[in-house]
Amino acid sequence: MPMKTKNPDSIREDECLFAVEYDGPPLSYDIPRAVPINMERIPVAAVVSPVCISDNMSFPVIQPIMSVDSLSKKFLRDMVVVPSSVSPTSVIGNCGTSDLELVSDSTTVSPTSVIVFEEQTEEEGGADCELSSSNCELSGELSEEPVHHQELRTLDFCDSFEQSRVSSVRSKEEKESLDLNESSNPLPDWESNESVVSMDYPSSRVTGDCVSETNGDSKKQPVVTFLGIASDDGGFEEEDCNQKRVRVVPVKKQPQTKGKKGSCYRCFKGSRFTEKEVCLVCDAKYCSSCVLRAMGSMPEGRKCVTCIGFPIDESKRGCLGKCSRMLKRLLNDLEVKQIMKTERFCEANQLPAEYVYVNGQPLYPEELVTLQTCSNPPKKLKPGDYWYDKVSGLWGKEGEKPYQIISPHLNVGGPISAEASNGNTQVFINGREITKVELRMLQLAGVQCAGNPHFWVNEDGSYQEEGQKNTKGYIWGKAGTKLLCAVLSLPVPSKSISNASGELLHSANSRSILDHLEHRTLQKILLVGSRGSGTSTIFKQAKILYKDIPFLEDERENIKVIIQTNVYGYLGMLLEGRERFEEEALGVTNTKQPAIEDSPADEGDTKGNIKTLYSIGPRLKAFSDWLLKTMAAGNLGVIFPAATREYAPLVEELWRDTAIQATYKRRSELGLLPSVASYFLERAIDVLTPDYEPSDLDILYAEGVTSSSGLACLDFSFPQTAAEENLDPSDHLDSLLRYQLIRVPSRGLGENCKWIDMFEDVGMVVFVVSMSDYDQVSEDGTNKMLLTKKLFESIITHPIFEHMDFLLILNKYDLLEEKVERVPLTRCEWFQDFNPVVSRHRSNNGNPTLGQLAFHYMAVKFKRFYSSLTGKKLFVSSSKSLEPNSVDSSLKLAMEILKWSEERTNICLSDYSMYSNEPSSFSN
Numbered sequence: 025m026p027m028k029t030k031n032p033d034s035i036r037e038d039e040c041l042f043a044v045e046y047d048g049p050p051l052s053y054d055i056p057r058a059v060p061i062n063m064e065r066i067p068v069a070a071v072v073s074p075v076c077i078s079d080n081m082s083f084p085v086i087q088p089i090m091s092v093d094s095l096s097k098k099f100l101r102d103m104v105v106v107p108s109s110v111s112p113t114s115v116i117g118n119c120g121t122s123d124l125e126l127v128s129d130s131t132t133v134s135p136t137s138v139i140v141f142e143e144q145t146e147e148e149g150g151a152d153c154e155l156s157s158s159n160c161e162l163s164g165e166l167s168e169e170p171v172h173h174q175e176l177r178t179l180d181f182c183d184s185f186e187q188s189r190v191s192s193v194r195s196k197e198e199k200e201s202l203d204l205n206e207s208s209n210p211l212p213d214w215e216s217n218e219s220v221v222s223m224d225y226p227s228s229r230v231t232g233d234c235v236s237e238t239n240g241d242s243k244k245q246p247v248v249t250f251l252g253i254a255s256d257d258g259g260f261e262e263e264d265c266n267q268k269r270v271r272v273v274p275v276k277k278q279p280q281t282k283g284k285k286g287s288c289y290r291c292f293k294g295s296r297f298t299e300k301e302v303c304l305v306c307d308a309k310y311c312s313s314c315v316l317r318a319m320g321s322m323p324e325g326r327k328c329v330t331c332i333g334f335p336i337d338e339s340k341r342g343c344l345g346k347c348s349r350m351l352k353r354l355l356n357d358l359e360v361k362q363i364m365k366t367e368r369f370c371e372a373n374q375l376p377a378e379y380v381y382v383n384g385q386p387l388y389p390e391e392l393v394t395l396q397t398c399s400n401p402p403k404k405l406k407p408g409d410y411w412y413d414k415v416s417g418l419w420g421k422e423g424e425k426p427y428q429i430i431s432p433h434l435n436v437g438g439p440i441s442a443e444a445s446n447g448n449t450q451v452f453i454n455g456r457e458i459t460k461v462e463l464r465m466l467q468l469a470g471v472q473c474a475g476n477p478h479f480w481v482n483e484d485g486s487y488q489e490e491g492q493k494n495t496k497g498y499i500w501g502k503a504g505t506k507l508l509c510a511v512l513s514l515p516v517p518s519k520s521i522s523n524a525s526g527e528l529l530h531s532a533n534s535r536s537i538l539d540h541l542e543h544r545t546l547q548k549i550l551l552v553g554s555r556g557s558g559t560s561t562i563f564k565q566a567k568i569l570y571k572d573i574p575f576l577e578d579e580r581e582n583i584k585v586i587i588q589t590n591v592y593g594y595l596g597m598l599l600e601g602r603e604r605f606e607e608e609a610l611g612v613t614n615t616k617q618p619a620i621e622d623s624p625a626d627e628g629d630t631k632g633n634i635k636t637l638y639s640i641g642p643r644l645k646a647f648s649d650w651l652l653k654t655m656a657a658g659n660l661g662v663i664f665p666a667a668t669r670e671y672a673p674l675v676e677e678l679w680r681d682t683a684i685q686a687t688y689k690r691r692s693e694l695g696l697l698p699s700v701a702s703y704f705l706e707r708a709i710d711v712l713t714p715d716y717e718p719s720d721l722d723i724l725y726a727e728g729v730t731s732s733s734g735l736a737c738l739d740f741s742f743p744q745t746a747a748e749e750n751l752d753p754s755d756h757l758d759s760l761l762r763y764q765l766i767r768v769p770s771r772g773l774g775e776n777c778k779w780i781d782m783f784e785d786v787g788m789v790v791f792v793v794s795m796s797d798y799d800q801v802s803e804d805g806t807n808k809m810l811l812t813k814k815l816f817e818s819i820i821t822h823p824i825f826e827h828m829d830f831l832l833i834l835n836k837y838d839l840l841e842e843k844v845e846r847v848p849l850t851r852c853e854w855f856q857d858f859n860p861v862v863s864r865h866r867s868n869n870g871n872p873t874l875g876q877l878a879f880h881y882m883a884v885k886f887k888r889f890y891s892s893l894t895g896k897k898l899f900v901s902s903s904k905s906l907e908p909n910s911v912d913s914s915l916k917l918a919m920e921i922l923k924w925s926e927e928r929t930n931i932c933l934s935d936y937s938m939y940s941n942e943p944s945s946f947s948n
């Protein structure tokens with residue numbers, strides 16, 4: 025598009041000055057594009073009244089109106105009128121030098137004017153429009169894309185193992201768009217896909233946000249954006265789609281002075297690190313000695329004296345009324361309260377109506393008031409473009425799916441356009457072409473959507489086809505539709521639906537749904553596994569991941585003692601090993617050096633004098649003897665906390681001793697020493713001091729923290745992702761869904777499963793298996809994997825769990841990977857037929873590693889075993905539970921399975937089943 029725009033850099037200072045001072049009478053001659061306004065004299069509002077704007081007309085837009093004197097003084101406010109076809113860059117370039125800039129594609133620009141009459145010809149607008157609308161389409165498509173790729177990374181091994189190997193390479197690309205398991209899955213590419221249970225439910229985390237990335241149009245940098253609005257907004261491209269609109273863009277006022285980086289803007293002292301108070305308008309920062317002088321009595325809150333009367337920087341709207349520590353120090357409580365109150369409520373700081381566009385039109389102040397004071401207002405309203413379906417109350421950001429249902433029938437903004445939410449489904453609700461997610465929701469709610477219907481949906485969810493009289497049903501009427509919406513991140517009517525007159529109206533429907541929801545909000549997940557499988561590690565990870573305060577003070581105090589006891593135990597095992605190694609070494613020495621015996625030395629002392637690599641001095645020997653004796657007596661727990669004080673110096677000496685270090689080097693030969701021991705032993709000196717405080721990681725690694733005899737319970741919900749935080753929590757049922765993780769110690773599950781009856785109401789069972797157990801034997805000589813299989817069998821066949829989903833976590837993948845290279849998997853008799861074809865060259869050419877094959881094989885074994893006994897399908901996930909991401913994705917998988925089974929139940933109950941139509945969704 026030819027840019028006739030005057031280069032703003034060429035607007036000279038004096039022109040601007042002229043602009044500021046011009047307040048003469050209206051000129052007698054015609055000014056085609058720019059007219060100064062005077063509210064008293066010009067009935068401005070009528071010009072842009074919503075009724076006279078037709079969709080296809082390019083129209084003059086009159087932006088905020090103020091009286092002449094406030095215009096000259098205040099209205100230097102950072103108002104820029106930008107026809108949206110003009111590159112916003114041009115505005116920014118100059119805003120430091122002049123408060124008021126005007127840019128239009130006309131050549132005659134009167135800087136005093138705040139109105140731009142923009143006549144835009146078809147051709148002029150054409151090219152740009154086309155370009156950007158194709159952008160929009162592109163991003164629309166992309167944003168839907170992940171919906172299809174949203175899959176559960178669980179393995180379905182009912183198909184033959186070989187088959188899944190062959191087809192598995194396919195999924196590489198799909199994997200990119202997944203967020204489940206992404207960083208933590210130890211198995212790359214090859215193992216997922218056909219074996220993947222493909223879920224057609226997009227989850228809240230997947231939809232939506234990719235738009236921002238793909239929108240990053242390289243040609244046109246969105247230099248001016250609404251500062252406050254969330255970044256996932258389509259930005260300028262979207263606005264360009266609706267061309268022919270004149271736009272008011274808030275531009276930040278620049279501070280009058282600016283010191284060197286980080287210093288106070290007034291005294292120019294201090295650095296980045298000095299505490300400062302910030303002006304809400306121009307972002308000037310003042311140190312505590314200057315702030316009161318720079319901001320005066322703060323009649324509008326925290327603004328420089330020169331910024332009083334100016335609108336605030338929209339990005340700071342969230343800070344309004346939130347006092348800083350600095351002010352609290354400088355002023356008394358009453359003053360602080362008063363200032364914060366005026367900051368929030370004074371007129372100058374209110375959201376300017378014209379920054380909010382509804383259905384393509386900037387709001388009038390009255391409209392904004394209507395919107396903000398209705399019984400169910402949009403939450404956290406920010407400057408930006410929104411669409412509003414007045415009939416149903418659906419509300420969303422322009423170009424996006426709905427995110428809230430607000431009060432219907434409000435007289436704000438223009439008429440809704442078919443493209444408002446950028447849908448491409450050919451299904452319409454109240455004149456708006458709906459998005460793919462909405463369509464899916466409708467289908468799942470049992471609404472017949474064949475034949476591109478146009479629906480008329482009322483605020484209570486009742487709907488009819490356009491042109492027909494009878495109500496066909498209620499969209500939110502079915503049990504589970506709300507939950508469905510939660511899964512799809514779609515809004516649902518709030519508890520009270522207000523009717524046209526604003527009265528509250530509790531529909532029986534919505535109440536029953538809420539009852540249903542409340543009943544469902546605590547989903548219980550049972551976590552079981554045989555000894556040492558990793559259930560407590562997973563439990564602790566969940567605590568650390570999902571709790572703000574994972575461990576309380578006194579809990580930590582107890583854990584500290586547990587850890588220290590453990591470490592003394594590990595030291596004891598080392599000392600035992602040392603004795604063994606010393607004896608071995610002595611034996612070797614004796615046989616090697618028969619010559620010594622010929623010497624005339626004292627026979628009896630010979631042995632004591634011979635020093636081996638594993639010998640220790642008498643002081644340490646005494647300590648060692650004492651420790652081993654205490655351990656043998658089972659008294660280790662009793663010696664605390666005295667032991668830490670007394671023995672700390674000895675521990676240090678012991679750990680640094682060469683004999684101990686030599687023993688530690690051979691730790692793999694010490695059968696009893698668990699693998700986590702090294703984590704603590706290497707820090708033994710720190711851990712065994714009285715003022716040691718265990719970190720979360722220490723607690724994670726520590727053995728015996730979760731009681732091995734009792735149940736442990738954890739209530740949690742998955743924290744919202746950044747994208748979800750932008751939405752209102754009340755519309756986001758995901759965050760309402762609460763889970764309870766119940767860890768049952770393996771002991772409680774033995775033969776007679778004494779606890780099992782308590783778990784009637786759990787939603788699902790997560791069974792944890794340690795993959796590295798395949799070569800281990802228990803005290804009575806039975807292979808541990810076989811014991812695990814037995815325990816697994818007893819649980820899956822228990823009548824209580826008959827209708828429950830099972831998720832198998834094959835844990836300790838890290839250990840398996842390492843071990844399987846040394847010890848054949850066939851060491852376990854259940855795994856006799858493991859016969860992998862592994863290429864000799866272990867390059868990264870996509871061939872699975874032995875570890876991956878072994879995991880896969882075990883998964884198949886368990887799956888077959890499970891379905892032979894239950895006729896159901898087992899979900900499987902691999903994990904390294906010492907890694908938080910790994911546990912996070914496993915638990916999220918559990919959540920998805922729960923959600924999904926919820927949907928499955930609801931849909932089975934409803935008269936409409938989508939599964940018959942969509943074979944992709946969960947067939948096996």
Ligand SMILES: Nc1nc2c(ncn2[C@@H]2O[C@H](COP(=O)(O)OP(=O)(O)OP(=O)(O)O)[C@@H](O)[C@H]2O)c(=O)[nH]1
Pocket residue numbers: 553554555556557558559560561562698699700724725726727728732769770771835836837838839903904905906
């Ligand atoms: N290397 C590795 N070690 C793990 C993993 N998961 C757990 N462990 C370790 O395995 C040991 C046993 O794990 P726990 O979580 O205590 O097992 P548990 O199921 O609670 O077993 P009990 O407490 O004996 O009932 C601990 O030392 C863990 O640190 C893993 O994925 N990789």
Ligand SMILES: [Ca+2]
Pocket residue numbers: 556560727728
């Ligand atoms: Ca344990």
